[in-house]
Amino acid sequence: MFANFIYFIIVLLLYATYQPVAETNFSPFDTAFYFIGLHLLFAYVCWSLFRRLTRRTGNENFARLDHGFNTLLTRLSILAIVLFAIDIYGLNLPSFLAPLPIFSKMPTLMALLFLALFISSLAIVWASAFSTYRHFYAADISRSAYVWSQISFSIPVLLPWVVLSGITDLINALPFPGLQRLLMTTEGSVAYFLFFLVIVAVIGPAMIQKFWRCRPMEDSTLRERIETLCRRAGLEYNNILYWPIFGGRMITAGVMGLVKQFRYILVTHALLRQLEPEEIDAVIAHEIGHIKRYHLVFYLIFFAGFMIITYATYDLIVFAVIYAEPMFEFFTRFGFNPVTMTSIFLSVSMVFIFLIYFRFLFGYFMRHFERQADGYVYALFDSARPLITTLEKIALTSGQPPDRPNWHHFSISERIGYLTGCEADRSAIGRHDRKVKKSIVVFISGLVLVGGVGYSLNFGETGRQLSKHFFEKIILREIEKHPLNPNLYKTLGDLYYESGNYEGVRQAYETSLKLKPDSPHVLNNLAWLYATAEDPRFRHPERALTLAKAAAAIIQEPHILDTLAEAYYINGMYAKALEASREAQRLARDSHAYYQQQVEKFRRAAGPSV
């Protein structure tokens, strides 16, 4: 079930990293044809593969069938993601819709439309899976309830994003330019993001329980028992709710909410009906453990950490894109749009980072937090025997093989094994707590380190050097393709000027002037180099004056006249220099102090007669 969370976020990443293109791969008619065709084919594949699986019943044992069912579900869900990627990157669907006024004003609306498209593909998978599911697990649940349970369980993971981007759209649609400008700055957007992440995390549970259609648990001795236990543990909450997930047929409980005003304890009917009171106590104690050990707070840090990671690695990915560009050319020969290729590359890298981060790191912490919550039962009770018998019941009723672990949970057998060990030797609990603490310290240190690298890449000297290096690479590559474009040499010269590579500046600008002799920018900058360079190798007074005169003949700008003044000055023509610098001062709209200083310098050189 948690896999669905990951699918949704991958889809969101795929969508968010796509750059709409002006030229789509196919015409609107062809696109519609392929779209319908691919989705029908997908539905057919889902339906026929599950039918084939159902026919295997009778020949094979249950564990094999269960494994087959889950594997098929995973494979088809991934196929649905692939289909979505084709819709976005192959068929360029967003490029067709983006120009519509409603979507350009409210981009979140379009994103929701595409999420709905993906959800409909998943719904096809689950609807096809239903007959097999009912057949294997003998569940008495309707097809629509089954599909809805699957969807509604996972959708809340999209909530923070929907709220955040919806409000951003609103701010941009409203006439508050100050607020919009603030959001454009790095600090503004980070502050905005953190503010809403916290808001959503705090009040989100209230929205999620509405979405899941939870109802309050009625007054009863069982409710009183849970209330008493929470009081004893010092846990405050808003309410105890029925969790109608999978029709309430699964033995499970949950807790959500960072603050007591929006904290809910969730229980299913199956939990209350099939467990003994002591077993219910043990399950609730496990849930209390999640709160008491601050797991929810950590999950929030973990999500914010993902932002730090993407922020830190984004530049590196962009550099990688630049390096990989020749590879793109290979694809563009087959008619793929280069912008699409770049966004595919970005997208794939983001999804890759995301998978590593969540599948492995997050999975690791979830598993160890579950174990810590299991161990917390001992903080409230002398023995965790009732939790062991509960796990045995879950193994029996869920139809899941007890020794099947997954990425976010230890298997039921492993959990029972751990608890049995704790029954004999309580020191295992403290050992595990220390292991979790150590892991968190390592994780947060890593995050700080990565954040520091990201910060220095974006704001520090390393980053500046690195981006200059890559920028140079791009320009040189472009020059290779278009050797007669004077603007490329101009840009290259500007870049070299910034990094103090004067030999590079000289060559680049001189080449640019050969191709286009009347660029005031290049004439001026090269004249400035020849007139003011400290290194005598780059001083050419005569050439400086020729260039500066040519620039000033084209356009009378203060900085160009200033260059002209310097050129006269270095040629010993002080009166002319003073004249030009006065004209520059007269035209100047800013840097008045600088021009005043220049005038004085040339006046001193010209002597008292002027």
Ligand SMILES: [Zn+2]
């Ligand atoms: Zn748990």
